[in-house]
Amino acid sequence: MMVDALEQVYGLYNYWVVCALMMIGLYMVIAHDNLMKSLIGLSVFQTSVFILYISLGKIDGGTAPILGAGELVYSHPLPHVLILTAIVVGVATTALGLALVVRIHEAYGSTEEDDILASDADPEDEGNRDTIT
Amino acid sequence: MQALVAQLPALQVVLPLIAAPFCILLRRPTAAWLVFLIASWGSLFISALLIVVVKVAGPISYAMGGWEPPVGIEYRVDHLNAFVVGLVSLIAAVIAPYAKASIEKEIVTERIYLFYALMLLCLCGLLGIAMTGDAFNLFVFLEISSLSSYALIAMGAKRRALLAAFQYLVLGTVGGTFILIGVGLLYAMTGTLNMEDLATRLPAVTDTTTVKAALAFIVVGTSLKLGLLPLHLWLPNAYTYAPSAVSAFIAATSTKVAAYALIRFIYTVFGAEFALAQMPLDDVLIFLALAAMLFGSVAAIFQTDVKRLLAWSSIAQIGYIVLGMALASAAGLTASILHLLNHGVLKAALFMAVGMLFWHTRSAQLNDLAGLGRTMPWAGAAFVAAGLGLIGVPLTAGFISKWYLLAAVMEQGRMLLVAAVLISSLLGVIYIGRVVETLYFRAPASENAKRIRPPIGMLVATWALVLASLAIGIHSTPVVQYAQTAAAGLLGGNP
Numbered sequence: 107m108m109v110d111a112l113e114q115v116y117g118l119y120n121y122w123v124v125c126a127l128m129m130i131g132l133y134m135v136i137a138h139d140n141l142m143k144s145l146i147g148l149s150v151f152q153t154s155v156f157i158l159y160i161s162l163g164k165i166d167g168g169t170a171p172i173l174g175a176g177e178l179v180y181s182h183p184l185p186h187v188l189i190l191t192a193i194v195v196g197v198a199t200t201a202l203g204l205a206l207v208v209r210i211h212e213a214y215g216s217t218e219e220d221d222i223l224a225s226d227a228d229p230e231d232e233g234n235r236d237t238i239t
Numbered sequence: 240m241q242a243l244v245a246q247l248p249a250l251q252v253v254l255p256l257i258a259a260p261f262c263i264l265l266r267r268p269t270a271a272w273l274v275f276l277i278a279s280w281g282s283l284f285i286s287a288l289l290i291v292v293v294k295v296a297g298p299i300s301y302a303m304g305g306w307e308p309p310v311g312i313e314y315r316v317d318h319l320n321a322f323v324v325g326l327v328s329l330i331a332a333v334i335a336p337y338a339k340a341s342i343e344k345e346i347v348t349e350r351i352y353l354f355y356a357l358m359l360l361c362l363c364g365l366l367g368i369a370m371t372g373d374a375f376n377l378f379v380f381l382e383i384s385s386l387s388s389y390a391l392i393a394m395g396a397k398r399r400a401l402l403a404a405f406q407y408l409v410l411g412t413v414g415g416t417f418i419l420i421g422v423g424l425l426y427a428m429t430g431t432l433n434m435e436d437l438a439t440r441l442p443a444v445t446d447t448t449t450v451k452a453a454l455a456f457i458v459v460g461t462s463l464k465l466g467l468l469p470l471h472l473w474l475p476n477a478y479t480y481a482p483s484a485v486s487a488f489i490a491a492t493s494t495k496v497a498a499y500a501l502i503r504f505i506y507t508v509f510g511a512e513f514a515l516a517q518m519p520l521d522d523v524l525i526f527l528a529l530a531a532m533l534f535g536s537v538a539a540i541f542q543t544d545v546k547r548l549l550a551w552s553s554i555a556q557i558g559y560i561v562l563g564m565a566l567a568s569a570a571g572l573t574a575s576i577l578h579l580l581n582h583g584v585l586k587a588a589l590f591m592a593v594g595m596l597f598w599h600t601r602s603a604q605l606n607d608l609a610g611l612g613r614t615m616p617w618a619g620a621a622f623v624a625a626g627l628g629l630i631g632v633p634l635t636a637g638f639i640s641k642w643y644l645l646a647a648v649m650e651q652g653r654m655l656l657v658a659a660v661l662i663s664s665l666l667g668v669i670y671i672g673r674v675v676e677t678l679y680f681r682a683p684a685s686e687n688a689k690r691i692r693p694p695i696g697m698l699v700a701t702w703a704l705v706l707a708s709l710a711i712g713i714h715s716t717p718v719v720q721y722a723q724t725a726a727a728g729l730l731g732g733n734p
Binding site for chain 1: 375378379382386389390393398399401402404405408409412413415416419420423426427
């Protein structure tokens with residue numbers, strides 16, 4: 107019984123880390139009013155999925171899949187290649203998100219969602235005019 | 240010629256992808272617009288060819304780069320794909336002449352070339368989702384279209400567009416990543432990413448938690464992109480603050496393509512037997528669709544901004560599409576596929592009509608639009624004609640799909656759902672009626688009293704869509720037959 111439980115924890119170690127990171131990331135996205143912090147949460151969340159894919163392809167004792175190296179046991183390259191694509195997507199998303207935060211900061215002078223909504227609701231605020239005339 | 244036809248599936252996606260950098264290299268607004276115009280009309284031409292080829296010769300399988308499926312990426316075009324691709328490129332081709340005058344008023348001149356480049360990338364992503372037969376490839380195209388639409392929404396004239404785009408980015412990325420997790424879990428269980436191959440290998444492992452979790456992740460992820468009710472939070476702001484041409488384009492295509500992805504995953508990859516019968520997904524989807532239809536319509540009634548009103552109406556209409564697909568019958572799927580097209584065309588026409596009013600008033604607030612139906616008669620009439628279609632008045636496109644949806648629901652004897660569809664349609668009369676009342680029965684503000692002529696490109700494009708929707712309503716047979724074949728293909732195993 108005890109051994110089984112240990113096996114669960116140790117054998118699926120990577121997947122427990124994935125779950126933990128995923129929950130931490132999602133919680134940060136939901137719980138924080140600060141736009142920067144939710145963006146950080148989003149990155150943590152995406153990173154957890156990277157680890158999930160990388161763990162899928164890993165084989166115990168396997169090396170890099172290079173032809174002619176004489177090794178017969180190697181990690182599955184396809185999930186690793188897939189996740190390279192997803193990492194690129196993640197970088198693009200983070201970059202675009204950061205760019206938006208910069209422009210929001212320029213337009214509102216704040217990155218706190220509460221402050222932004224408050225100045226949107228304020229009819230006196232001069233930022234509520236059209237940016238194009 | 241034969242060789243060219245064989246390359247059509249790749250050309251469909253590659254054409255806008257290659258055209259996008261040209262916009263950036265040319266930099267001049269008019270030149271970039273011409274590139275967009277040519278690429279979107281080219282894409283419409285290709286999709287028309289694809290529709291005909293599929294109708295005549297059956298589904299096409301295209302091995303990308305010559306790598307045979309299931310190892311390589313397969314582009315598989317059956318009736319459903321061709322149908323969705325046709326809708327997306329039709330809307331893009333109509334937005335092209337519309338966008339020029341509309342965008343000149345809403346975006347600073349220095350950024351106009353970027354706007355067209357982003358529109359092309361968004362088009363490329365949407366077409367890619369609809370063409371690909373590879374689950375991971377679908378995720379990549381989904382992100383291409385999503386990333387470009389976040390940037391397009393952020394181009395809105397008001398600073399609120401920035402926050403709307405940011406919220407969409409956060410939720411959209413969570414949705415996209417959920418799909419990625421789901422696809423990863425499927426890969427872990429089957430060792431393949433090809434949808435056809437997944438469909439044959441999945442039945443052996445459907446009783447594992449991993450596959451059930453994969454279904455949950457993929458359904459939640461696509462529902463986020465789709466804007467299905469509890470996951471719709473990004474949608475009203477995004478549609479309201481985006482530039483008019485972007486609102487029309489995204490409202491008509493992006494949620495429809497997400498609905499396509501959901502249909503494809505449920506029916507082709509997982510199979511209706513597992514997803515809808517073994518798992519309680521049908522009940523969940525019907526409940527959410529019901530909530531979306533009623534809540535969306537009620538919320539639309541209380542809006543003071545016409546674009547926001549149309550956004551809430553979209554949330555309600557997504558309910559119809561999801562209801563049709565959750566019924567798990569040929570009739571329901573046909574209704575769902577028909578409503579994809581009809582709602583796409585009608586909602587684009589409505590947003591474009593509002594865009595014409597916005598072009599003059601620079602506001603979509605109901606109070607600022609008072610009496611404009613009299614001074615801008617063609618724009619007002621377009622709104623009325625498309626609005627009648629949205630309500631589902633006979634002889635319009637909306638009537639056809641609602642008729643088929645009601646027939647499909649009655650076939651299963653679910654009278655509660657029949658009542659909900661009818662009530663939601665009646666609520667549609669109220670919210671469209673509110674706009675029509677403002678446009679025609681209120682005195683115009685003094686600066687709106689003279690006759691105003693909108694640019695000819697905007698007028699022609701909007702009316703082209705309105706007339707297309709009327710044509711579907713009056714002579715629906717070809718479209719209905721195509722949708723029925725698509726539905727039969729989805730249900731009859733793999734076409």
